[in-house]
Amino acid sequence: xxxxxxxxxxxxxxxxxxxxxxxxxxxxxxxxxxxxxxxxxxxxxxxxxxxxxxxxxxxxxxxxxxxxxxxxxxxxxxxxxxxxxxxxxxxxxxxxxxxxxxxxxxxxxxxxxxxxxxxxxxxxxxxxxxxxxxxxxxxxxxxxxxxxxxxxxxxxxxxxxxxxxxxxxxxxxxxxxxxxxxxxxxxxxxxxxxxxxxxxxxxxxxxxxxxxxxxxxxxxxxxxxxxxxxxxxxxxxxxxxxxxxxxx
Amino acid sequence: xxxxxxxxxxxxxxxxxxxxxxxxxxxxxxxxxxxxxxxxxxxxxxxxxxxxxxxxxxxxxxxxxxxxxxxxxxxxxxxxxxxxxxxxxxxxxxxxxxxxxxxxxxxxxxxxxxxxxxxxxxxxxxxxxxxxxxxxxxxxxxxxxxxxxxxxxxxxxxxxxxxxxxxxxxxxxxxxxxxxxxxxxxxxxxxxxxxxxxxxxxxxxxxxxxxxxxxxxxxxxxxxxxxxxxxxxxxxxxxxxxxxxxxxxxxxxxxxxxxxxxxxxxxxxxxxxxxxxxxxxxxxxxxxxxxxx
Numbered sequence: 210x211x212x213x214x215x216x217x218x219x220x221x222x223x224x225x226x227x228x229x230x231x232x233x234x235x236x237x238x239x240x241x242x243x244x245x246x247x248x249x250x251x252x253x254x255x256x257x258x259x260x261x262x263x264x265x266x267x268x269x270x271x272x273x274x275x276x277x278x279x280x281x282x283x284x285x286x287x288x289x290x291x292x293x294x295x296x297x298x299x300x301x302x303x304x305x306x307x308x309x310x311x312x313x314x315x316x317x318x319x320x321x322x323x324x325x326x327x328x329x330x331x332x333x334x335x336x337x338x339x340x341x342x343x344x345x346x347x348x349x350x351x352x353x354x355x356x357x358x359x360x361x362x363x364x365x366x367x368x369x370x371x372x373x374x375x376x377x378x379x380x381x382x383x384x385x386x387x388x389x390x391x392x393x394x395x396x397x398x399x400x401x402x403x404x405x406x407x408x409x410x411x412x413x414x415x416x417x418x419x420x421x422x423x424x425x426x427x428x429x430x431x432x433x434x435x436x437x438x439x440x441x442x443x444x445x446x447x448x449x450x451x452x453x454x455x456x457x
Numbered sequence: 458x459x460x461x462x463x464x465x466x467x468x469x470x471x472x473x474x475x476x477x478x479x480x481x482x483x484x485x486x487x488x489x490x491x492x493x494x495x496x497x498x499x500x501x502x503x504x505x506x507x508x509x510x511x512x513x514x515x516x517x518x519x520x521x522x523x524x525x526x527x528x529x530x531x532x533x534x535x536x537x538x539x540x541x542x543x544x545x546x547x548x549x550x551x552x553x554x555x556x557x558x559x560x561x562x563x564x565x566x567x568x569x570x571x572x573x574x575x576x577x578x579x580x581x582x583x584x585x586x587x588x589x590x591x592x593x594x595x596x597x598x599x600x601x602x603x604x605x606x607x608x609x610x611x612x613x614x615x616x617x618x619x620x621x622x623x624x625x626x627x628x629x630x631x632x633x634x635x636x637x638x639x640x641x642x643x644x645x646x647x648x649x650x651x652x653x654x655x656x657x658x659x660x661x662x663x664x665x666x667x668x669x670x671x672x673x674x675x676x677x678x679x680x681x682x683x684x685x686x687x688x689x690x691x692x693x694x695x696x697x698x699x700x701x702x703x704x705x706x707x708x709x710x711x712x713x714x715x716x717x718x719x720x721x722x723x724x725x726x727x728x729x730x731x732x733x734x735x736x737x738x739x740x741x742x743x744x745x746x747x748x749x750x
Contacts, residue, residue, distance in 0.1 A: 271648055289652040295645055299667040299744045308663060309653035335744045351653075 222247045222358060222391050223268065228279035230263050230272065237263045238277070239415030247358070248389045252402035255412035256447060261395045262363055264412065265289075268393065269361050287359040288352035288390075292367050294344035296336035296351075303332035306351045315354075322350035325387075326380060342373035346380070353388055360390040364397065378404055382427070399447070403439045404429050411446040419446040532714045537721070540714040549703070554722060557688060557699040560616065561726075564623025565684045569677065571624065572631030579632075580639035581665070593632050601626045601687050605694055619691040626687040630679035638672020639665060671745070674738040681730040685723060 223245035230238040237260040245251050255261045266272045267281060269289045296305045307319040323329055326346040336344055345365060352360055365381075366374045382405060385392060396402055402409045403423055411419040421442065425435050444450075502508070514534060520526040521533035528536070544550040575593060578585035601622060612618035642665060650660045692701020700719050707715035 269652055271651060291645070291649075293645070295649050297646060297649075297664065297667070299670070299742075300663070309650070309655040309659060337744065337746050 221245060222249075222284055223393075224280070224282040225264075225268075226280040228264070228267060228277065228281060230260070230267060230275050230277035230279075232275065237415055238267070238279075240279075241412075241416050243410070243417065245359070245391050245393060248391055250385060250392045250394070250405060250407045252394045252396055252406035252409045253412060254396065254399060254402055254409060254443060254447060257397070259412045260415050261412055265361050265363050265393060265395050268359075284358040286355065286357050287361060288355050288357040290345075290348050290352050290360065290362040290365040292364045294336070294341075294348040296344055296347055298336050300336075301332065302328065302334050302336065302339070302347055305336065305347055306354055308351065310354060318354050319350070322354040323347070325353065325384060326350045342369055342377065345369060345377065349381070349384065353384060353390075356388070357390045360385075360392045362392065362394045364395055366401065367397070374401070381405065399440050399443050400431065402443065403436055404431070409439075409443060411443060413446070419443070529711075529713060532717060537714050537717045541718045541721075544715070544718060550718070550722070553698060553700050553703045557692065557701065558726070560619050560691075560699065561623060561684045561688045563620045564687070565627055565680065567620065568624035568627025568684070569631050569680060572628030572676070572680070573635055573673065575628065576632045576635035576639060576669075580636045580669070581661070590636075593629065596625065597629050597633070602690055605691065609695070614695045619688075619696070622691050623684050623687045626683045627680040630683060631673070631676040634672040634676030634679070635669055636672075638675075639669040642668040670741060674734065674742065678731060678734050678738075681734055682727060685727050685730070689723065 221244035223243070225241060225243040228238050228241045228243075229236065241260075241264065243264075253261050253264065263272070263275070267275075267277075268283055269287070270283075271289075296302075297308065300308065303316065303319050303323065306322055307315040310318070312318065320329070320332060323332060326349050328343060328346055328350065331339065331343070336347070339347065345368075348365070366377050369377060378401065392406075394402070394405060403425075406423055409419075409421045409423060410417050411421075419442075421439065423439055425433055425439070429436065517526070517531070518534050521528070521531075526533075532540075541550065575589050579589040579593075580586070604625065605618075605622060608618050608622055612621055646664050646668065647660075650664050655663065688699075689701050692699040693705050696702040696705075700722055704716050704719035707713075707719070
């Protein structure tokens, strides 16, 4: 598989080779290989049960109870954003952001991160006092405050309403432009993948069935001619036939 | 046509389905507020906790005035108050109270410390659970009262026996509630701690202990009650001071009023302690939103 950023940085940031993961008799990941370059935004699509989350959990070192084999190289500095914000309800917002961060200027960094996600002034709020979108923004701040080289996101906007989701897309794009982490975004939303990613992978039967570079200039408009083409192509890979998009 | 659709709107107050213009008619709104049933409890009644006891006191007073209650069975409230004042003036009540409170406090402190420690060891390791959980469950099955003869043989009839009995009673609710609360901490938080690369100590401090706090407090409230209960038992079985001893002595001389004073003191102590624990509980668990809020 050729490097998609022209091999500027030499070795890829994430290297997955012949990864196998199985739950009992069911093989979820079947010899999957994948490289992610530094700063690259990769979206991972796939039907339910295709192994998206299994792959993400393997990269996040959260699968110690799962049997499998293969080679896995990931950077030390990585953060995970889950589908639920997963804030500790007994910690205030700022404490949640800097949780486990053992640095002398942790509080200062936390405040900056909250400012970046537009939540200055809510440092001392309890998580339960925030809306779903705000909670997920705190979770983003908690991930970014660690300066990750790799950001793993498991359907992070899946539980949000459509409007909030669009705002979160903008926010995530801005944050990624500023911090430049490599991102693996697991999603079932084709539009989300095409809007945000440099490269979209489709997972099927435990292996990568499609690897498509999205070269639409940013900021991306859903009305862009090629947006529809990418969407149709990806949907076809996901087993959904669509009618060609008619010009309005 | 319009009239029909309005009637329909009143009969079935579903604003979006029944009103195509997107405007909720006043009739629908009125109906909505009238029929909406609140599932939460509503606002707290100020000093609501005092209402029930006050009612009992009123019934007691009326019964005494009307002569319905024989003073030998239950003296009037004011004569009980008179006896209490006499006892305080003689200095007896304070001495007995301090003795009792000191016993209960010691038993409570030891019991809470031991119960919490056992719950942590048993909750956080499989081996700990295998070793500790069984004996604690066995202890739970044996009534405190039944242990007293054995404890008297082991510790004599002094303070050691009394404090041990109270501590043994107290550690049970603390252990059971803390342990179960600890074990039911959401595994998603454990995952989170793992991805944040928390150390074990930090994980215990930031995730496990705060997560187990609601259970600990429930255990503590039960423990305080258990402490007073066992106090009554040990003081009446064998003591030469304390509220229980005072009651037992008064029983021998048929002094019903002193017995009542003792019981009221027990009740006040129990209520007071429960109130203090609840205050701590509210402070520490202010992050929660429950049915009571």
